[in-house]
Amino acid sequence: MGQSELSAQNVRPPSGHDPTYMFYQGLDGIPRLNGVSSFEPPAYRTLLDSVQQFPDSSSLDLIRSLGARWLLIHGNRYPAEEWERLQKALDPPPGLVLEKKWGPVWLFRVE
Helix, strand or coil: CEEEEECHHHHCCCCCCHHHHHHHHHHHCCCECCCCCCCCCHHHHHHHHHHHHCCCHHHHHHHHHCCEEEEEEEHHHCCHHHHHHHHHHCCCCCCEEEEEEECCEEEEEEC
16 A cells, blocks of 8 residues: 655645655655645545644554555654654654654654
């Protein structure tokens, strides 16, 4: 299935990095939960609203229910204090398995 990519823009609409993530999808062929289109389906707004409280159980439940198997978090796109809070909340990650870190970009497998 797909993956979701989270950055501060995902939790503070409008989500300015979604076109970048769609470009990456064109390169790697991995479906994304977030994307860009001239039409924003209601479920997408629900996803963005839900991940504002990430990594709480309701946001993780929604990500799982959408079929995501991978989650990329782009810490370099968060304000420093928000990234620090998120790192603490993800240690240990609830329902996620940390697979790899590339500096501030963290890859999790969704359980």
